[in-house]
Amino acid sequence: MGAATTIAVLRERASGEHRVxxxxxxxxxxxxxxxxxxxEAGAGLTASISDEAFAAAGAEIVADGAAAGADIVLGVQGxxxxxxxxxxxxxWVVASLDPFGQRGRVDAYAAGGFEALAMEFMPRITRAQSMDILSxxxxLAGYKAVIVAADLYGRxxxxxxxxxxxxxxxxxxxxxxxxxxxxxIATARRLGGQVSATDVRSATKEQIQSLGAKPIFVENVAGIEGEGAGGYATEMSPEYQAAQAELVSSHIAKQDIVITTALIPGRPAPRLITDAQIxxxxxxxVIFDLAVASGGNVEGSVADQVVEKHGVKIVGYSNTATHLAADASALFSRNLFNFLSAFWDKEQGKPVLDEEIGNAIRLTQGGKVVNERLLG
Structure with a gap:
């Protein structure tokens, strides 16, 4: 066996990113x-982790050039x-790489000869659940949205x-x-709220009820299964969208707090709430728009600002999980460890990916962009 695999942990540079x-x-x-x-020195400070704590765990702390000589570079954001x-x-560059939003950076990884692995492309299969950074x-984002909304709500x-x-x-x-x-839903129920919920996937009705909330669903309109590849929601038929809008309009007028969470991978977030509905x-x-960074579910929402329209406060963070940096870092880092350790080859002293997960998350290899979702 050769020299030990070197794993580098970089300090995050993205504005407002406090995780490690x-x-x-x-x-x-x-x-x-x-x-x-x-x-890298200071990498954990914004997540309440000192350099001394990393050193005590056995890490080497370096002031700069942390990636020099590394076999694997870890990041939260690319x-x-x-x-x-x-x-x-x-x-390997292992992080949340935002392949659709940061295509130029992905191309630069390819040009640099790096193997970029996008953790957000992890397939939603049973054996990869413990590696799923999105989940x-x-x-944490769902929890934080309710806490922030409760704080802004004047009652x-x-x-x-x-x-x-x-x-x-x-x-x-x-x-x-x-x-x-x-x-x-669970957080709002814990706080004593009277909770209702909706989704385009009819299979979620039982999940809503199991948490003690009331399901609000469009009935008798074709195309409401809404289940896309890997368990994600897909876009709905125009008939369904019209029926959904009518149902939401009548329900939303009676609500005190609305939390919107709808995302479609690789596409702008669907518009769920219009100015007329607000x-x-x-x-x-109060409305908390968890999709504000992807274009927003709510008309008029602005990332990292509280906007007031028609007497209603609208808020959404561009990076909600970073507002719980210590816990978010603990979970994110476990996802990365679970991923790398699952493929660790003891003989070679390094991880070796299989085809199913490797092909799903690998963006670049051998100087080229290789992921099917980025080609064509």
Missing amino acids: SATPETVKKFIGLGAAVRV PEPDLLAGAKPGA SQSN AFPMMMTAAGTVSAAKVFVMGVGVAGLQA ATMKPGS
């Missing part, structure tokens, strides 16, 4: 596999190509019976019942 792609926990586990781990200077030929980060969340009278429970409507939506809501209501 490894923790002392995962550093210890990587070293346990036989790898050497190098962490590092700019200049940060990969000195990495070994064919080194782990969406879980109490649960029903309260006092000597001075009764305070009614907040009515919460969750649109889109994926991982983020389910966590939003105008029907009660003054003081």
Whole structure:
């Protein structure tokens, strides 16, 4: 066996990004596999992890040039190509790479001879669940959306019976019942809200009910299965969209808080709430648009700003999970470790991908862009 595989952990440079792609926990586990781990100084500070904690776990702390000599470079968001200077030929870049939004950077990885692995392309199959960064980060995002909305909402969340009278429970409507939506429902229920939810996938009705919320669904319109490849939602028929809009319009006017979570991979987020619908809501209501970074589900939403329209506050973060940086980093870094360790070949002392997952997440190899989703 040759020299130990070197794993580099870079400090995130993207504006507002507070997460880190490894923790002392995962550093210890990587070293346990036989790898050497190098962490860029300050990489964990915004996630409440000191350089000393990384060093105590066995990592080498370097001030700059962390990628030099690395076989594998870890990031939360894809590092700019200049940060990969000195990495070994064919080194893996393992991160959330935003392949559709950052195509130029993907091309630069190819030109640099790197093998770029997009963690957000991880297939939604049983054996890859523990590697799925979208699920782990969406879980936290769904929770945070409700907490932020509750803070902006000028009233109490649960029903309260006092000597001075009764305070009614907040009515919460969750649109889109994926991982983020389910966590939003659960969080709103924990806070004592009266919760309802909708989704284009009829199979989610039971999930909504299992969390104690009321399903709001279009009935008797063709094309409402809404199940795309890998369990993601797909675009709906015009008839369904019209029926959905009518149903939502009548329901939304009675709500205090609305959380929208609808995303379609590789495409702009679908518009779920129009300005006209916002105008029907009660003054003081709050909408949290979890899809604001992908174009937004809500007309007029602006990333990282609270916008007030018709007396309704509309908010959405471009990066919701980073607002829970410590927990988000812990989960994200475990996803990366679970992925690399699952393919770790003890004989070779490095991970070796199989075809199913390798072909799904590999963007570049041998100086070329090779992923089918980016070709053609």
